[in-house]
Structures are given as C-alpha cells and as structure tokens.
Amino acid sequence: MNTSLIMIIITTALVNNVVLSQFLGICSFLGVSKQIKTSASLGGAVIFVMAISSAVANLLYTYLLAPLHLEYLNTIVFILVIATLVQMVEMFLKKTSPAIYQALGIYLPLITTNCAVLGVAITNVQDGYNFIQSVTAGVGTAIGYTIAIILLAGIRERIDESNIPAPFRGAPVVLLSAALMAIAFMGFGNLAL
Amino acid sequence: MNRYMERIYNGVIKENPTIILMLGMCPTLAVTTSAINGLGMGLSTLAVLIFSNMIISMMRNIIPDQVRLPAYIVIVASLVTVVDLIMQAYVPGLYSSLGIYIPLIVVNCIILGRAEAYANKVSPDLAIMDGIGMGLGFTISLTVIGLVREFLGSATLFGKALPELCKPIAIFVKAPGAFLVMAVLVAVLNAAHIKTAANKKVEGCDGCCASCSKMCNSDAKEETKA
Numbered sequence: 072m073n074t075s076l077i078m079i080i081i082t083t084a085l086v087n088n089v090v091l092s093q094f095l096g097i098c099s100f101l102g103v104s105k106q107i108k109t110s111a112s113l114g115g116a117v118i119f120v121m122a123i124s125s126a127v128a129n130l131l132y133t134y135l136l137a138p139l140h141l142e143y144l145n146t147i148v149f150i151l152v153i154a155t156l157v158q159m160v161e162m163f164l165k166k167t168s169p170a171i172y173q174a175l176g177i178y179l180p181l182i183t184t185n186c187a188v189l190g191v192a193i194t195n196v197q198d199g200y201n202f203i204q205s206v207t208a209g210v211g212t213a214i215g216y217t218i219a220i221i222l223l224a225g226i227r228e229r230i231d232e233s234n235i236p237a238p239f240r241g242a243p244v245v246l247l248s249a250a251l252m253a254i255a256f257m258g259f260g261n262l263a264l
Numbered sequence: 265m266n267r268y269m270e271r272i273y274n275g276v277i278k279e280n281p282t283i284i285l286m287l288g289m290c291p292t293l294a295v296t297t298s299a300i301n302g303l304g305m306g307l308s309t310l311a312v313l314i315f316s317n318m319i320i321s322m323m324r325n326i327i328p329d330q331v332r333l334p335a336y337i338v339i340v341a342s343l344v345t346v347v348d349l350i351m352q353a354y355v356p357g358l359y360s361s362l363g364i365y366i367p368l369i370v371v372n373c374i375i376l377g378r379a380e381a382y383a384n385k386v387s388p389d390l391a392i393m394d395g396i397g398m399g400l401g402f403t404i405s406l407t408v409i410g411l412v413r414e415f416l417g418s419a420t421l422f423g424k425a426l427p428e429l430c431k432p433i434a435i436f437v438k439a440p441g442a443f444l445v446m447a448v449l450v451a452v453l454n455a456a457h458i459k460t461a462a463n464k465k466v467e468g469c470d471g472c473c474a475s476c477s478k479m480c481n482s483d484a485k486e487e488t489k490a
Binding site: 091092093094095096098101107143144145146147150151155186189190193194197203237238239240241242243244246247249250251253254256257 | 287289290291294295334338339341342344345348349364367368370371372373385435438439441442443444446447448450451452454455
C-alpha cells in the first residue's frame with residue numbers, strides 16, 4: 072500500500088509530468104513563470120487546491136454520482152465544484168489566515184480555469200482511484216506542476232540577461248526552454264517502476 | 265464582404281484563436297501528434313463553440329450579469345458532455361486517442377472567451393457565424409500543426425505512409441516536439457512582424473478567460489512597482 076502511494080507520487084510528479092508531458096495548465100505555466108518567487112507561490116496554491124479538489128471530486132463521485140448512475144455528468148459536476156471550491160477557499164483564507172491569503176490569494180482565481188485541476192479529477196475517476204489514492208495523485212500532480220514552473224522561472228531569469236535573436240525573444244524562447252525541459256523529463260519515462 | 269463572411273474571415277485569419285490570440289494552448293500542444301487528431305479535436309471544439317455561442321446569445325437577456333460566468337460554464341459543460349457521449353458512440357478510435365482532452369474542452373479559453381467577448385453582446389445569427397469562424401480557425405491551425413508534426417515525426421500524412429525519404433524524427437510526435445514546433449511557429453510570426461498575443465507584454469494569459477485578467481493586472485502592477 073505504501074509503496075503504491077509512493078509510486079503514484081513519482082508517476083504523477085515526474086514520469087507523467089502534468090505540464091511537460093500532459094500539457095495541462097500551459098496557460099499559467101507560460102504566463103506566470105517570470106520570477107521564481109511568484110512561481111513558487113502559484114505552485115503552493117496549486118498544491119493546496121488540487122489536494123482539496125481531488126478529495127471532494129472523489130467523494131462526490133463515489134457517494135453521489137456512482138450510486139445514482141449519473142457517471143456521465145462528471146464533467147459538469149466537477150467543473151462547478153472546482154469553481155465553487157476555489158471561491159470558498161479564497162473567502163476562507165481571507166477570513167482565517169490573511170498571511171497565506173496575501174501569498175496565495177491572487178493566484179486562486181487563476182486556478183479555477185487551470186485545466187490541470189479538472190484534468191486530475193477526471194483522470195482519477197478514469198483510473199478508478201480510491202479516496203487516498205486520489206488525494207495522493209492530486210498532490211503528486213501539483214508537485215510536478217510546481218517543479219516544472221519553478222525550473223522554467225529559473226531558466227527565464229537567466230535568459231533575461233542573454234542576447235537572443237530578435238524573432239525568438241519573448242514567447243518562442245520560453246517555449247524552446249520548455250521543449251528542452253520536456254526532453255529532460257522524458258528520461259523519467261525509463262524509470263523501472 | 266457582408267457581416268457574416270466578415271466573422272468567418274475574422275475567426276480564420278484576422279483573429280485566429282490559436283496563432284494570433286494564442287488561446288487554447290493545452291489542446292493545441294497535446295493532441296497535434298497527428299493531423300487526424302488535430303482535425304478531430306478542432307471539429308469537436310467547433311461543434312461546442314457554435315452551440316455555446318448560439319445558446320448564450322439567445323439567453324443574453326435572461327442571464328443576470330452577476331452569475332453569467334457560472335451560467336456559461338454550465339451551458340458549455342452540458343454541450344461538452346453531449347459531444348463526449350456522441351464521440352464515444354460513433355468514433356471510439358478517435359475518442360480514445362483524444363482521451364481526457366475531450367472533457368477538457370470545458371476549460372478551453374476560446375469558448376468562454378468568445379462567450380464573454382462576443383456572443384453575449386450580439387444576436388444569435390452573428391454569434392453562430394462567429395462560432396463557425398473561430399471554430400474553423402482553431403480546426404485549421406490544429407490540423408496544420410498536426411500535419412507538420414506527423415510529417416516530421418512519423419513520416420506519414422493523415423495516417424498514409426509516405427515514400428521513405430529519410431528517417432522520421434520521432435521527437436516531433438513526443439511531448440518536446442509540441443513545444444519546439446510552437447516555438448518556431450511563433451518565431452516565424454515574429455520575424456514576419458505579424459501582431460500576435462505573444463509579442464505583447466502579457467504573453468500566455470492575455471485574454472484567457474475572465475479570471476486570468478485579474479492575475480495579469482496584478483502582475484503588471486507588481487512590475488511597475490519594482
């Protein structure tokens with residue numbers, strides 16, 4: 072049991088990295104990766120939201136949709152739950168811990184439309200994960216996202232100071248860096264798990 | 265050019281959602297491993313976009329302004345579920361190769377973006393034409409990117425094997441190839457001085473859904489402070 076949970080974390084965070092091999096959450100990956108500090112805060116917020124949303128999505132699926140044979144409604148239910156949940160988390164943090172809200176608050180609305188959150192909820196259902204496995208997969212995926220976005224931010228901080236051919240300035244060089252990172256992450260595919 | 269044709273021209277060329285507006289990057293990068301997959305993804309999005317634009321335009325006077333985004337999400341999610349079930353029944357091969365990206369059409373920025381920026385302001389006929397234009401623009405871009413990646417990565421076109429000219433470069437149909445092709449595409453557009461979302465200051469999340477704008481603004485504020 073323990074080894075399988077560790078395997079889920081390694082698979083979701085490294086082997087099937089959510090950004091670099093599944094292409095989910097590209098929007099914020101390219102948009103909010105200018106500085107390591109902001110990237111790390113966004114990563115923290117994603118870990119937080121994904122853990123909660125995977126848990127809630129799993130409970131809803133197991134105790135509401137499956138018994139009523141409404142499995143085909145999962146897309147609608149999950150997206151609404153995630154949108155509401157993010158709003159509630161934002162309000163809750165604002166009231167209870169202004170310090171965390173200061174650090175993560177502005178990123179929370181962005182996460183609603185982050186397809187990675189919905190993607191994880193749906194993948195968990197497709198893989199038939201139980202509650203603990205779902206939460207583990209959610210956290211693992213979010214860790215993968217955080218690793219990728221912090222690494223990209225690190226690369227971009229260096230790129231800023233180098234002399235890049237004019238057509239490649241801006242988005243193209245960021246995409247090229249992501250391509251090289253994706254090649255590096257392909258190496259994890261050969262891990263014998 | 266009448267105003268219907270103008271919408272089609274706008275969607276396919278002037279404001280092409282993939283190449284000029286840079287919206288819907290996730291499916292663009294993920295499913296373009298072959299031209300067929302790109303075409304299938306494009307057409308499914310086209311179907312959702314036409315109906316979501318139509319319904320949202322017809323309901324624009326009924327939906328209260330404060331709850332419009334949740335209402336749009338429900339409409340789009342219902343349409344995506346319909347497309348999902350139809351594809352599962354009639355094109356199971358394509359359905360399984362597109363996999364999770366079919367339900368994820370719900371969070372495709374193009375759809376909510378068009379609802380918010382255009383469909384909720386105009387009459388249904390124009391909204392439908394806008395949906396067709398934007399959907400076609402998305403379909404064409406995905407198919408072309410898919411063709412390029414398929415040609416380089418597996419030396420086939422629409423699944424048909426080509427006479428062997430040289431060994432296929434397998435990396436183009438793997439994950440890094442998607443980033444590489446996009447990078448070169450944007451660089452070519454930059455070199456040709458075509459104005460895209462990528463050469464503006466806020467790249468990537470520009471115009472991407474309602475909630476992103478808040479983020480972009482706060483990002484910009486931080487920059488001016490520093």
